[in-house]
Amino acid sequence: xxxxxxxxxxxxxxxxxxxxxxxxxxxxxxxxxxxxxxxxxxxxxxxxxxxxxxxxxxxxxxxxxxxxxxxxxxxxxxxxxxxxxxxxxxxxxxxxxxxxxxxxxxxxxxxxxxxxxxxxxxxxxxxxxxxxxxxxxxxxxxxxxxxxxxxxxxxxxxxxxxxxxxxxxxxxxxxxxxxxxxxxxxxxxxxxxxxxxxxxxxxxxxxxxxxxxxxxxxxxxxxxxxxxxxxxxxxxxxxxxxxxxxxxxxxxxxxxxxxxxxxxxxxxxxxxxxxxxxxxxxxxxxxxxxxxxxxxxxxxxxxxxxxxxxxxxxxxxxxxxxxxxxxxxxxxxxxxxxxxxxxxxxxxxxxxxxxxxxxxxxxxxxxxxxxxxxxxxxxxxxxxxxxxxxxxxxxxx
Amino acid sequence: xxxxxxxxxxxxxxxxxxxxxxxxxxxxxxxxxxxxxxxxxxxxxxxxxxxxxxxxxxxxxxxxxxxxxxxxxxxxxxxxxxxxxxxxxxxxxxxxxxxxxxxxxxxxxxxxxxxxxxxxxxxxxxxxxxxxxxxxxxxxxxxxxxxxxxxxxxxxxxxxxxxxxxxxxxxxxxxxxxxxxxxxxxxxxxxxxxxxxxxxxxxxxxxxxxxxxxxxxxxxxxxxxxxxxxxxxxxxxxxxxxxxxxxxxxxxxxxxxxxxxxxxxxxxxxxxxxxxxxxxxxxxxxxxxxxxxxxxxxxxxxxxxxxxxxxx
Numbered sequence: 001x002x003x004x005x006x007x008x009x010x011x012x013x014x015x016x017x018x019x020x021x022x023x024x025x026x027x028x029x030x031x032x033x034x035x036x037x038x039x040x041x042x043x044x045x046x047x048x049x050x051x052x053x054x055x056x057x058x059x060x061x062x063x064x065x066x067x068x069x070x071x072x073x074x075x076x077x078x079x080x081x082x083x084x085x086x087x088x089x090x091x092x093x094x095x096x097x098x099x100x101x102x103x104x105x106x107x108x109x110x111x112x113x114x115x116x117x118x119x120x121x122x123x124x125x126x127x128x129x130x131x132x133x134x135x136x137x138x139x140x141x142x143x144x145x146x147x148x149x150x151x152x153x154x155x156x157x158x159x160x161x162x163x164x165x166x167x168x169x170x171x172x173x174x175x176x177x178x179x180x181x182x183x184x185x186x187x188x189x190x191x192x193x194x195x196x197x198x199x200x201x202x203x204x205x206x207x208x209x210x211x212x213x214x215x216x217x218x219x220x221x222x223x224x225x226x227x228x229x230x231x232x233x234x235x236x237x238x239x240x241x242x243x244x245x246x247x248x249x250x251x252x253x254x255x256x257x258x259x260x261x262x263x264x265x266x267x268x269x270x271x272x273x274x275x276x277x278x279x280x281x282x283x284x285x286x287x288x289x290x291x292x293x294x295x296x297x298x299x300x301x302x303x304x305x306x307x308x309x310x311x312x313x314x315x316x317x318x319x320x321x322x323x324x325x326x327x328x329x330x331x332x333x334x335x336x337x338x339x340x341x342x343x344x345x346x347x348x349x350x351x352x353x354x355x356x357x358x359x360x361x362x363x364x365x366x367x368x369x370x371x372x373x374x375x376x377x378x379x380x381x382x383x384x385x386x387x388x389x390x391x392x393x394x395x396x397x
Numbered sequence: 398x399x400x401x402x403x404x405x406x407x408x409x410x411x412x413x414x415x416x417x418x419x420x421x422x423x424x425x426x427x428x429x430x431x432x433x434x435x436x437x438x439x440x441x442x443x444x445x446x447x448x449x450x451x452x453x454x455x456x457x458x459x460x461x462x463x464x465x466x467x468x469x470x471x472x473x474x475x476x477x478x479x480x481x482x483x484x485x486x487x488x489x490x491x492x493x494x495x496x497x498x499x500x501x502x503x504x505x506x507x508x509x510x511x512x513x514x515x516x517x518x519x520x521x522x523x524x525x526x527x528x529x530x531x532x533x534x535x536x537x538x539x540x541x542x543x544x545x546x547x548x549x550x551x552x553x554x555x556x557x558x559x560x561x562x563x564x565x566x567x568x569x570x571x572x573x574x575x576x577x578x579x580x581x582x583x584x585x586x587x588x589x590x591x592x593x594x595x596x597x598x599x600x601x602x603x604x605x606x607x608x609x610x611x612x613x614x615x616x617x618x619x620x621x622x623x624x625x626x627x628x629x630x631x632x633x634x635x636x637x638x639x640x641x642x643x644x645x646x647x648x649x650x651x652x653x654x655x656x657x658x659x660x661x662x663x664x665x666x667x668x669x670x671x672x673x674x675x676x677x678x679x680x681x682x683x684x685x686x687x688x689x690x691x692x693x694x695x696x697x698x699x700x701x702x703x704x705x706x707x708x709x
């Protein structure tokens with residue numbers, strides 16, 4: 001996850017560069033306190049760990065800075081309510097014996113969904129960043145949850161989506177209250193990585209600094225629907241598993257962790273039809289290489305499962321091609337792209353076959369060039385891999 | 398624009414570096430591969446190269462098996478050498494495999510060169526059949542036996558059913574039945590050198606040369622000597638073989654068979670296991686000198702016929 005931190009830093013730099021290019025007329029500062037219910041979505045938080053400790057609740061606090069673009073800028077006209085910025089927060093878990101008490105550093109973006117009254121609005125906001133300070137599992141087999149004493153990584157990815165009510169006490173001060181869902185995971189770069197899901201209740205105070213823009217509607221009058229073509233190249237590293245009993249039909253699968261990290265890489269060619277400045281959709285041709293895919297048949301039987309060795313599988317067993325449908329929410333600087341796809345060609349075996357899902361955050365460094373930070377899930381539930389890369393948008397407008 | 402280009406390049410290099418650093422080479426090994434797990438050498442092909450690849454492979458346990466027995470190769474700094482009285486081979490370990498050279502193989506039968514190729518995780522056994530480039534002749538100069546003493550091995554004695562006449566309907570009338578005289582009977586035998594580790598003794602005793610063997614005196618009318626040298630011969634062998642001897646025990650006396658009862662009448666032969674010491678003088682083809690090797694002739698002799706009537 002150290003490498004995720006560097007990606008986040010780059011995103012922030014790009015973000016500040018974009019802000020500097022425009023005239024930022026409204027700055028925002030928000031502090032919030034949170035209380036949470038930790039969803040029992042994995043065995044570790046449910047108490048299957050060395051200490052028998054259950055993690056059911058969390059509390060936290062966060063401070064966020066954000067800004068809106070000038071109404072005179074293109075971003076300001078297209079996305080008048082959008083704000084983006086950075087935040088830092090603290091999370092205390094109860095119990096924290098296996099989780100630790102991490103600190104989150106993240107980029108954020110939000111916008112208005114509806115005006116409920118003259119003073120009350122419904123907004124959304126997403127956060128994406130790193131969560132540092134998790135307890136790392138030491139000395140225990142990562143697949144034997146009864147012995148684990150931490151998670152796979154000190155630093156995990158932090159993804160959060162929230163909806164909040166914003167009540168304006170005055171022109172510059174608002175009270176906020178909302179509900180958020182957070183997900184913490186290391187993107188399958190180390191085991192154990194069961195993923196921690198938290199539902200937050202949140203209250204906060206928001207100050208608006210600098211110029212206060214007048215309320216206005218989005219101005220899309222100069223926007224033409226059009227087609228763009230996104231080409232993304234990515235790479236990452238991941239953990240892999242193998243079945244020690246592979247090929248023994250009478251034995252139950254015995255899944256073990258393979259030491260070390262495997263390289264993954266790929267590219268997507270994603271034509272997108274831009275219906276308006278916010279929403280686009282299309283299909284994507286996806287290609288992925290996974291150095292550690294389909295390794296079970298290549299286990300060297302004279303080696304021990306604790307230190308397994310493998311014969312290198314044929315190249316065709318490490319690659320797949322698939323087709324996915326994509327939908328993209330585009331906002332200033334950032335685009336959130338989600339996709340659901342299915343393999344078309346994966347001759348090597350089950351690891352790369354079937355359904356896959358992708359969540360990608362595009363951070364535009366220029367109108368064409370973007371940083372791509374994504375995560376891939378397999379068959380709707382199995383951890384896949386991070387996708388860290390660069391992309392180029394052809395016919396960007 | 399320049400700053401953006403620089404940032405772009407830095408990002409590309411960073412991502413490529415991360416990708417390369419992710420490769421998990423430590424868990425992958427090269428499979429051990431050999432171009433063939435068997436091969437042949439002989440007078441028409443004296444060189445054989447076996448391609449070997451896969452990690453840090455080594456050749457282990459090379460041995461040669463021929464008429465002389467099993468001989469382990471000497472490993473002389475990567476060159477394996479087989480050097481026996483009758484055969485000579487070398488095997489040179491090279492970066493891409495093993496080069497085997499046949500210099501000579503003077504055997505009467507195909508020999509085998511066997512070795513194991515292994516790396517840390519896998520092994521392959523390779524067998525190369527070595528056809529003789531020439532043959533050796535064992536010149537037997539003299540064969541003698543100690544005839545006035547011999548050993549018996551009662552545990553190995555046995556009775557063999559020779560022939561059975563069946564009368565399922567019974568005889569029409571009572572009769573006196575005598576088995577017809579047999580021309581010969583098989584004698585089972587093998588030679589055993591006293592020192593089985595003596596390669597020359599093994600060569601001599603297994604050479605296949607036909608030599609005289611003793612005959613049981615009483616069966617040719619010599620009541621004074623139990624064993625005499627008659628005209629019987631057999632080939633030298635350490636495997637169990639047989640020869641047919643006309644000098645056999647007398648047939649059993651005639652038996653009275655009743656009329657009208659279903660019956661079988663059988664002839665049995667009782668074999669005794671005996672051993673006679675022997676000495677063989679022969680020329681050692683490796684040195685050209687005469688040597689005497691000692692051992693034993695083991696025989697299973699037909700010593701007595703009996704008859705038996707079984708009523709059904």
